[in-house]
Amino acid sequence: MAASVFLAKAGCSVQLFEKNEKLGKKLYITGKGRCNFTNACEEDDFLSHVVTNPRFLYSAFSGFTNRDAIQFFEDLGLRTKIERGNRAFPVSDHSSDVIKVLEQEMRSRGVTVCLHSQVTGLIAEPVPAGTAEMRQNPGEKKHRQKAAEQQITGVRLSDGTEAYADAVIVATGGLSYPSTGSTGDGYRFAEQLSIPVTACRPSLVPLLTAEAYIPQLQGLSLKNVTLTIRYGKKGKKTFSEFGEMLFTHQGISGPLVLSASAAIGASLHSSAQETLPAEIDLKPALSEEQLHARILREFEAGKNKAVKNVIASLLPAKMRPVIMELAGIVPEHPVHDITKEERQKLVDAIRHFPLTICGQGSYSEAVITQGGVSVKAIDPKTMESKTAAGLYFIGEVLDLDAVTGGFNLQIAWSTAHAAAEAIVNS
Numbered sequence: 001m002a003a004s005v006f007l008a009k010a011g012c013s014v015q016l017f018e019k020n021e022k023l024g025k026k027l028y029i030t031g032k033g034r035c036n037f038t039n040a041c042e043e044d045d046f047l048s049h050v051v052t053n054p055r056f057l058y059s060a061f062s063g064f065t066n067r068d069a070i071q072f073f074e075d076l077g078l079r080t081k082i083e084r085g086n087r088a089f090p091v092s093d094h095s096s097d098v099i100k101v102l103e104q105e106m107r108s109r110g111v112t113v114c115l116h117s118q119v120t121g122l123i124a125e126p127v128p129a130g131t132a133e134m135r136q137n138p139g140e141k142k143h144r145q146k147a148a149e150q151q152i153t154g155v156r157l158s159d160g161t162e163a164y165a166d167a168v169i170v171a172t173g174g175l176s177y178p179s180t181g182s183t184g185d186g187y188r189f190a191e192q193l194s195i196p197v198t199a200c201r202p203s204l205v206p207l208l209t210a211e212a213y214i215p216q217l218q219g220l221s222l223k224n225v226t227l228t229i230r231y232g233k234k235g236k237k238t239f240s241e242f243g244e245m246l247f248t249h250q251g252i253s254g255p256l257v258l259s260a261s262a263a264i265g266a267s268l269h270s271s272a273q274e275t276l277p278a279e280i281d282l283k284p285a286l287s288e289e290q291l292h293a294r295i296l297r298e299f300e301a302g303k304n305k306a307v308k309n310v311i312a313s314l315l316p317a318k319m320r321p322v323i324m325e326l327a328g329i330v331p332e333h334p335v336h337d338i339t340k341e342e343r344q345k346l347v348d349a350i351r352h353f354p355l356t357i358c359g360q361g362s363y364s365e366a367v368i369t370q371g372g373v374s375v376k377a378i379d380p381k382t383m384e385s386k387t388a389a390g391l392y393f394i395g396e397v398l399d400l401d402a403v404t405g406g407f408n409l410q411i412a413w414s415t416a417h418a419a420a421e422a423i424v425n426s
């Protein structure tokens, strides 16, 4: 949608094919229905939030930054605001308003929107040898020579009709939330043309855990905790971040866990490691000594009370029986019976609450897809395929992904802009 606006603004005649009955179904559910459309962090800091292939994005992001995205939407008449964590939203808190301004602009600029129109393949034609030589600069690499061998001249639709164009942009998204229309068609288009696609997996997704005590904690959310996971070959790398998380019926979720999933996804999917050791520090603001002192203070004040009641001020109710079981403490025992060793075990269970990550949720609950059309096959300045002239890939279909906070939509806007500009310039 954004690419069609950029192109139509520059005077191009644009036709957009959407297989759904309406535009922007995925956009509609973003940011819990509020559409966190970008992140207003420092421009220099933006790429540090991109998990996969940040360097590829450098040129496209420089050409259309997060500030540009905010200005773009403001110019379309969308009033915007910045919230905690630099997250940018429409003032109305309605993602439908983001879709509305894009649609209005598309309509007023004359973009032809074809709904219920599923693209089933791309039309490729060999490029005549003479033209191939003209496209090739002496210093350019082999893939560029190959590029001139095929030219994409249009798309084929499911009803058998064909549409021809000077350029084709594939913006089919990834595989996550397939009910919104993203069912991986763009990967198939790439593969049909021998354009490499790296292995795909769900990301920004809840994690599954092996411990039998997790279902007891379902629904409990934790704020200000640190989650640490060892991953990578031989568990060498460590994800360790502070934030919010929650327990589900079969694992963990929430902002901290979604970020963790982006970091550890490849490790979980490699056959080498089927489970990853993890732990939660429930009191990261306190040093071990401070936590000991705090517990001693509580124990002094309630010497004759049952330990389960005395630690009530320290831990949420659902957590208490699990922690005491891990520490080997009988909850009904009076505090004066608790040994020094048991107290140490209590501190350990609070500081190193153990988890074993044994899998990830599915695409139906993943915010994004990791993997996709290999960036090695794409020109980072233009988003054009290096081997199929006139064919551009943008957005989530590419092997690019970022953490939550508006970064993934910015990837879509920036790559859309790069492709549109390149098409206009050609």
Ligand SMILES: Cc1cc2nc3c(=O)[nH]c(=O)nc-3n(C[C@H](O)[C@H](O)[C@H](O)COP(=O)(O)OP(=O)(O)OC[C@H]3O[C@@H](n4cnc5c(N)ncnc54)[C@H](O)[C@@H]3O)c2cc1C
Binding pocket: 017, 018, 019, 020, 023, 024, 025, 026, 027, 029, 030, 031, 032, 035, 036, 037, 038, 117, 118, 119, 120, 171, 172, 173, 174, 176, 177, 180, 181, 182, 183, 185, 186, 366, 367, 368, 394, 395, 396, 397, 405, 406, 407, 408, 409, 410, 412
């Ligand atoms: C629940 C959820 C919340 C999210 N929240 C945020 C957020 O707040 N901020 C953020 O930055 N990111 C968020 N994301 C990620 C973000 O939505 C995506 O990264 C972004 O939408 C990708 O844009 P895209 O244009 O590449 O693909 P999509 O938005 O998936 O659009 C692809 C479109 O192509 C159509 N299509 C696919 N195949 C065909 C075909 N063969 N023929 C015709 N049409 C086809 C689809 O129907 C779809 O409309 C969220 C994702 C999810 C699932």
